Amino acid sequence: MKNTPVQLHVITRIVAFIILAFSVFLFFAGHNNPGGGFIGGLMTAAALVLLYLSFDLKTIKRVIPFNYSKIIGAGLLIAILTGIVGMLFGFPFLTQFDEYYHIPLLGETHAASALPFDLGIYLVVVGFTLLVILTVAEDDS
Amino acid sequence: MNNLVILPILIPLLMGVILIFFKDSKSVQRTVSVISVGLMIAVSAYLTYIVYTEGIQTTELGDWPAPFGIVLVADLLSSSLVALSSLLSLVCLFFAYQTFSAERERNFFHPFFLFLMVGVNGSFLTGDLFNLFVFFEVMLISSFILISMGSKQYQLRESLKYVIINTVSSMFFVAAIAYIYGVTGTLNMADLAVKIGELEQTGVISVIAVLFLFVFGTKSAIFPLYYWLPHSYFAPPAAIAALFGGLLTKVGVYTIMRTYTLIFPHDQTVFQILLIFGGLTMFIGVLGAVSQFDFKRILAVHIVSQVGYMIMGIGIFTPLAIAGTFYFLAHNIIVKSALFLFAGVAEKITGTSHLKQMSGLLKTHPYVGWLFLITALSLAGIPPLSGFFGKFALIIAGFDAGNYFVIAVSLATGVLTLFSMMKIFMTSFWGEVKMPDPQAKDKKVGSLLIPILPLVALTILLGVAAEPFMQFSLELAEQLMDPSEYINSVLNKE
Amino acid sequence: MEILMILTVGVLFTVATYMILSKSMLRVIIGVVILSHGAHLLFLTLSGLKQGAPPLLGEEASAYTDPLPQALILTAIVIGFGITAFMLVLAYRTYKAHKTDNLDELRGTEDE
Numbered sequence: 048m049k050n051t052p053v054q055l056h057v058i059t060r061i062v063a064f065i066i067l068a069f070s071v072f073l074f075f076a077g078h079n080n081p082g083g084g085f086i087g088g089l090m091t092a093a094a095l096v097l098l099y100l101s102f103d104l105k106t107i108k109r110v111i112p113f114n115y116s117k118i119i120g121a122g123l124l125i126a127i128l129t130g131i132v133g134m135l136f137g138f139p140f141l142t143q144f145d146e147y148y149h150i151p152l153l154g155e156t157h158a159a160s161a162l163p164f165d166l167g168i169y170l171v172v173v174g175f176t177l178l179v180i181l182t183v184a185e186d187d188s
Numbered sequence: 189m190n191n192l193v194i195l196p197i198l199i200p201l202l203m204g205v206i207l208i209f210f211k212d213s214k215s216v217q218r219t220v221s222v223i224s225v226g227l228m229i230a231v232s233a234y235l236t237y238i239v240y241t242e243g244i245q246t247t248e249l250g251d252w253p254a255p256f257g258i259v260l261v262a263d264l265l266s267s268s269l270v271a272l273s274s275l276l277s278l279v280c281l282f283f284a285y286q287t288f289s290a291e292r293e294r295n296f297f298h299p300f301f302l303f304l305m306v307g308v309n310g311s312f313l314t315g316d317l318f319n320l321f322v323f324f325e326v327m328l329i330s331s332f333i334l335i336s337m338g339s340k341q342y343q344l345r346e347s348l349k350y351v352i353i354n355t356v357s358s359m360f361f362v363a364a365i366a367y368i369y370g371v372t373g374t375l376n377m378a379d380l381a382v383k384i385g386e387l388e389q390t391g392v393i394s395v396i397a398v399l400f401l402f403v404f405g406t407k408s409a410i411f412p413l414y415y416w417l418p419h420s421y422f423a424p425p426a427a428i429a430a431l432f433g434g435l436l437t438k439v440g441v442y443t444i445m446r447t448y449t450l451i452f453p454h455d456q457t458v459f460q461i462l463l464i465f466g467g468l469t470m471f472i473g474v475l476g477a478v479s480q481f482d483f484k485r486i487l488a489v490h491i492v493s494q495v496g497y498m499i500m501g502i503g504i505f506t507p508l509a510i511a512g513t514f515y516f517l518a519h520n521i522i523v524k525s526a527l528f529l530f531a532g533v534a535e536k537i538t539g540t541s542h543l544k545q546m547s548g549l550l551k552t553h554p555y556v557g558w559l560f561l562i563t564a565l566s567l568a569g570i571p572p573l574s575g576f577f578g579k580f581a582l583i584i585a586g587f588d589a590g591n592y593f594v595i596a597v598s599l600a601t602g603v604l605t606l607f608s609m610m611k612i613f614m615t616s617f618w619g620e621v622k623m624p625d626p627q628a629k630d631k632k633v634g635s636l637l638i639p640i641l642p643l644v645a646l647t648i649l650l651g652v653a654a655e656p657f658m659q660f661s662l663e664l665a666e667q668l669m670d671p672s673e674y675i676n677s678v679l680n681k682e
Numbered sequence: 683m684e685i686l687m688i689l690t691v692g693v694l695f696t697v698a699t700y701m702i703l704s705k706s707m708l709r710v711i712i713g714v715v716i717l718s719h720g721a722h723l724l725f726l727t728l729s730g731l732k733q734g735a736p737p738l739l740g741e742e743a744s745a746y747t748d749p750l751p752q753a754l755i756l757t758a759i760v761i762g763f764g765i766t767a768f769m770l771v772l773a774y775r776t777y778k779a780h781k782t783d784n785l786d787e788l789r790g791t792e793d794e
Contacts, residue, residue: 080738085760116296120208127202140194141250179767183774318754325761329768336772344776345788348707351772355714355765356702362721362758369751370728 052101059101066094077165079157084165088172095177104184115178122170129164192238193247193260195231196270196309199224204302217298218285224302225278228309232271239267240660244667244677246315254679255379261315261678264664265514269312269442272521275642276434277305282639283529284427287536292425295337304330304431311439315678317368317375320443321361324407328354331436335424343423350420357406357413364399371396378678381450381671390455397452401444401461408440410499411469414492418476421488426532429484433491434525438517441498445513448502449668462503467597470496474604483531483541483616486608487524490567493601494520500598501582504589511665512581515658519574519650523567526643530560533636534616538623543612548621552629555637557617559644564613566647568606574650577658687727694720707773707783714769718762722755 070090077083099107133142145159203224210216239245239262247260262270281301288297307327314320332354336347369375371392372383384393402413409417417437421429444462452458473493480486494516501513531541533556538546550557566573579602586595621629650657667673694716701713734745777783 085756116211117209120205123205123208124202127198127205131198131202134191134194139191139247139249139251140198143250175764175767179771183771186774318757322757322761325765329765332765332768332772336775339775339779341779344772344779348769348772348776348788351765351769352702352710352714355769356717358765359714359717359721362718363724365754366721366725366728369725370730375754 055101059097063094063098066090066097070094074165074169078159078161084168085172087165088169089176091169092173092176095173096180099181099184104181115174115181118170118174119178122167122172122174124167125170126164126167129160129167132160190238190245190247192231192235193245193262193313194249196228196235196274197260197306197313199227199231200302200305200309204299204306207299207302208296211296212294214290214293217293221281221298221302222278225274225281225305228274228305229271229278232267232274232309235262236264236267236271239264244673246678255374255376258319259315259376259378259678260313261378261674262313263674264660264667265442265445266312268518268660268664269438270309272518273305273308273312273435276521276525277301277431279529279639279643280427280431280434280525283430283532283636284425286636286639287425287427287532292337297334297337300330300333304334306330308435308439312442315377317365317377317380321358321365324361324439325358327436327439328358331432334428335420335432338425340423346419346423350416353406353416357403360399361403364396364403367392367396367399376678377446377450378671378675381675382679384451385454393452394455394457397448397455397458398461400447400452401458404440404444404447405465406440408437408444408495408499409469409492410495411465411472414469414473414495417492418485418488421491422482422484426484426528426535429488430525430528430532433487433528434521437491437495438521441495441502441517444499445502445510445668448505449510450671450674453505453671459503459505462499463591463594464503466496466498466500466503467594468496469493469499470601471597474601474608477608478604478611480608481543483534483543483612484528485541486543486612487527487531490605490608491524493605494524494567496601497579497582497598500594501585503594504582504585504591506585506589507662507665507669508581508588509585509665510668511658511661512578512585514664515581515650515661516575516578518657519566519578519647522643522646522650523563523575526563526640526647527560527567529636529640529643530556530563533633533640536636537631537633540624543615546616546623547619548617548623550617551621553631553633556633557613559637559640560617561613563644563647564609565606566651568609569602570606572651572654574647574654577651577654581658581661683731684727687723687731691720691724691727694723705785707777707785707788710785711766711769711773715762715766718758718766722758722762725751725755725758 070087073082073090074084074087077087095111130141133144134140143160145157145161148156148158150156203220207217207220235245245262248254249258249260304327307323307330310323311320311327314323332347332351335350336343365375368380372380372387374380374383387393406413421433424432448458470493473489473496476489477486477493480489497516498513501509501516534546534549535541537549537553540546562573566575569575569579579598583595583598698713698717698720701709701716704710729748729751732747734747735741735743737746737749776788780788782788
């Protein structure tokens with residue numbers, strides 16, 4: 048009979064979502080306040096690793112069927128393209144633009160081209176961390 | 189401001205990222221890599237032309253003004269090295285297509301090959317010390333992956349050592365950057381040149397200069413720090429070994445050239461150290477090569493010896509010596525990679541790279557033999573091939589500066605280089621036909637030679653038409669010896 | 683405070699050197715990681731410890747701390763993170779292939 052750690056499962060289900068929500072908050076807090084793509088990505092990766100730890104690999108693979116190396120690629124692509132957009136308008140690579148917009152419900156919103164760049168970093172960090180951990184973990188089984 | 193400067197970095201980066209999505213399609217991988225390397229060659233050749241006609245080009249990344257943001261600078265030295273390395277990468281790519289197994293190509297070989305070029309081109313073009321560290325790491329981590337790809341037993345073992353030694357030296361790089369930032373408060377190389385020129389305390393600067401020498405010396409394998417090189421460059425297959433042997437140590441030499449001409453030119457003791465280490469490096473390197481009996485190992489140890497010549501050139505520190513150093517650097521990038529590729533061809537034919545197990549290649553494959561001989565003689569510095577003129581300029585410069593002892597060492601090294609090259613030629617190409625593989629005689633390797641031909645042609649061209657190339661090197665050396673143009677174009681002072 | 687930091691850096695470098703010179707593969711890697719921490723701490727110390735408010739938009743202060751070293755150290759940490767992960771996987775593969783983590787036994791032989 049397999050020994051199922053019930054407490055771990057129950058707590059993980061709740062805590063993982065709290066961590067994920069906090070990671071999204073950190074991601075959007077970035078640029079002008081502490082936070083950003085890197086730390087948000089690490090936090091998300093931590094939540095996912097917690098899931099992998101408490102449930103087994105196969106179950107989570109069914110729930111999250113992503114190919115992490117493709118996620119790294121997507122993240123890098125987004126980050127690079129953000130840099131190239133500026134070049135098309137004759138600015139140097141990686142020039143950033145920002146503007147304040149008034150959006151209903153959200154009020155005054157700061158839209159910066161640093162955000163898609165951060166999204167790229169976020170994806171790279173999540174993909175990288177999980178890829179490394181899963182590669183070693185899968186090798187054993 | 190000119191966005192052209194970033195293109196040699198951006199093209200391989202973007203293409204490499206795109207290739208991550210096409211992991212399983214061999215034809216897409218190959219076409220995209222060749223297209224991107226071809227574009228890199230075109231852009232870098234054009235960049236060199238622009239720099240030659242219009243002067244130094246810069247790009248301020250993110251539109252941040254110079255001493256505060258990261259700036260990319262293309263002067264004659266960096267742009268011509270970018271062009272050379274792009275050409276070399278195309279050659280190695282074509283050679284890899286014909287020798288690599290499908291398995292290897294599927295395991296992200298192409299993206300990391302392109303990322304390696306990002307690191308190499310970035311290290312050549314950047315004008316910021318910390319950015320140099322970042323590009324070094326991009327280059328190193330790609331090289332770690334390329335060198336350990338395949339996971340054979342000895343390969344894993346040697347790449348582990350390579351990784352650890354290079355990482356330790358990278359950490360010292362961070363420490364050196366910390367010291368120089370603590371002393372001057374800037375990391376922009378042009379700004380550093382100005383600030384260090386104004387600084388009173390020369391003692392601190394000498395310490396920092398030696399710390400940088402340790403870091404770059406480990407990467408470029410100079411005398412006490414070369415021990416990692418022969419084994420690690422023996423491990424990967426020929427196409428990758430050629431790229432590493434041709435480029436990676438030269439990036440280290442380039443950084444020594446750049447930092448010592450721009451940031452630390454005031455310190456005479458450091459140049460004395462460079463001279464001594466240059467002499468020791470070349471002599472001990474060639475002794476190692478003479479003692480080896482393996483095709484690839486001889487070439488790998490020879491890299492150390494040739495790096496010694498370049499370090500000697502920087503140590504002499506006159507315009508002619510710097511010009512000679514550049515000439516020798518360019519010659520060495522071409523010739524060394526060609527020789528590694530010949531080692532790959534010989535290994536493909538005979539199935540071994542050990543000299544005692546093969547002989548008589550000249551009878552079965554005469555073209556390989558004679559082309560190898562031309563390249564080997566060029567490495568040894570026989571006129572009228574390219575190696576001669578680089579060494580000639582260095583030796584003349586050494587006589588002018590009165591460094592007779594180092595010159596004597598370098599001449600003795602030249603003789604021993606010739607000896608070890610002839611050892612390869614006589615044991616493996618001359619003599620009775622003897623190979624471990626009985627079918628070796630009938631193996632066709634004509635298509636393998638095609639990528640090497642441009643390299644052999646270049647070494648002959650650099651030798652026969654040395655006059656215009658030497659003129660170019662002298663102009664380049666003048667630009668390096670008088671950094672005011674570099675400083676002004678970076679800091680936008682007219 | 684600077685003295686304390688410099689002493690910490692010294693201790694870290696000493697420990698790292700000791701670990702790198704040991705024979706176990708894993709210890710060497712931990713040594714490299716500690717060395718990187720030492721280097722980052724050195725950077726932080728040499729560029730001047732806290733001199734003002736954090737360099738954020740909301741702070742109203744007369745002096746701000748130099749944000750550049752922190753950005754650079756963060757970059758270096760990320761790079762170190764990647765390289766450490768790679769080294770650990772490589773060491774793991776080497777261990778599996780050679781069945782030993784003693785570096786003395788990984789010297790290699792002449793006839794390869």
